[in-house]
Amino acid sequence: MLLEDLQNWYDVKGIEKIDSPSLLVYPRRVKQNIKRAVSMAGGPEFLQPHVKTFKCQEVVHLMMNEGVYKFKCSTIAEAEMLAMSGAKEVLIAYPMVGPKVDRMVKLILAYQDTQFSCLVDCPAQAKHLSDHTHLAEVYLRVYLDLNVGTDRTGMKPGKNAEALYDLCKSTSHLIIMGLHVYDGHLRQIDIKERRLACNEAFEPVQKLASKMEKKYGKEVSIIAGGSPTFPIHAKREGVVCSPGTFPYWDRGYALSLPEQKFTYAAVLICRVISRPAKDLICVDLGYKAVASEGPLGNRVWFLDYPDLEPVSHSEEHMVLRVQEDMDLTVGKLLYAIPYHICPTVAMYDRVLSIEYEKVSERWVTSARRRRINI
Structure with missing residues (x-):
């Protein structure tokens, strides 16, 4: 077991300076x-x-x-x-x-x-x-x-x-x-x-x-x-x-292949951008930020708020049903695991490498392009 598993392994110092949505890799x-x-x-x-x-x-x-x-x-x-x-x-x-x-x-x-x-x-x-x-x-x-x-x-x-x-x-x-x-x-x-x-x-x-x-x-x-x-x-x-x-790894396989003990190593970050109703929030995690070919409820899973329920999804927005007493004000940052990581990665031209709770490198997703040289 990694030492980071004893805490919230996905936490990043200075995360407020990172624009969202972004994909983090550990x-x-x-x-x-x-x-x-x-x-x-x-x-x-x-x-x-x-x-x-x-x-x-x-x-x-x-x-x-x-x-x-x-x-x-x-x-x-x-x-x-x-x-x-x-x-x-x-x-x-x-x-x-x-x-x-x-x-x-x-x-x-x-x-x-x-x-x-x-x-x-x-x-x-x-x-x-x-x-x-x-x-x-x-x-x-x-x-x-x-x-x-x-x-x-x-x-x-x-x-x-x-x-x-x-x-x-x-x-x-x-x-x-x-x-x-x-x-x-x-x-x-x-x-x-x-x-x-x-x-x-x-x-x-x-x-x-x-x-x-x-x-x-x-x-x-x-x-x-x-x-x-x-x-x-x-x-x-x-x-x-x-x-x-x-x-x-991703949420989909973690649930459907329980015998395989791989660990999550890629995390999406997003922010609450609006609270249109007492029981609703909107985050900046639209179709362009997370794989969306599955049912609405099987697209992303929020690490700190596993009970958040998606109610609608569009190009730049995801609306979630929340409990009224949840501390999810505008600007709140959320960590999430995609259900399908492969097409999610293809949406990002780079991912942020996180080591010891800090951004250490930026990895270019070079093969998301149709052509590199040839």
Whole structure:
């Protein structure tokens, strides 16, 4: 336990000088979460974290300090941020179509100390990637993206997947690395129920991997899971896990994944800007400041006032129902935990690093942009 856990760990001296809304990050707690994830995975070689949550070089470097050098991401900008940070392996877990293919080629040529890979889930896409890499005279590593029930991207493990694997093997400039599985639809709160569903979904994946290993005489790498199934896949021999939210954590996963003991490491600050009625306050935490795709009551949780009830939400305002005797006057500052940290971070071009109750640094959220250089 950190010493700061014995008090209000989120308190910041001089907080009245910080404009709101702002996002604060606590590096000591981030480090604690990274160490826990590495331990759960069985070592840094079995961890390939997704960077969509934090999108900054500072957290990448904290992970590298724990021996993590391979990462997963969703955008070219995130991949470039990782390469600039010194990542050895980067999987862009997103279909490369249209101009993204040309950008992928440029990325490979610009950062040759990093091994890049991407996903493929249909023959047309494989041919498109193969044609472009052949013209550019570069080799592209690919993972076969499998759909085990999320129904977002990927193909079902089976004969069509075998044929696509064979097709990738037959091309001149694609290097098939293995299988990629994201099972984000499995969110049962009971870990036993989640494990049963996860094992059932993974069974055909394992069969496909075994079949390809026998056919080609080479081990098939498997990258599997997100945050909900992370502790389940971590028990599988040789499987690399790719959770993403753990460095900062959030209220949503704290409630729905009770078996994972990560700690909150990112906090929003906001202020009461109006008290339009005796039982209502308005704070400066609108759509532009906190992820708002969930139900109104599941967007933010106030640390010192957990019973505050959101009643309306708009671009720059959040109205909350309060008890009349609450000391929530205009100007009052509130600390809050978002239910969904990933899109919340993407709203801030920088976050404030807090150490020993003071602002120590400003971390640029460089990969929130669509482009960095490429």
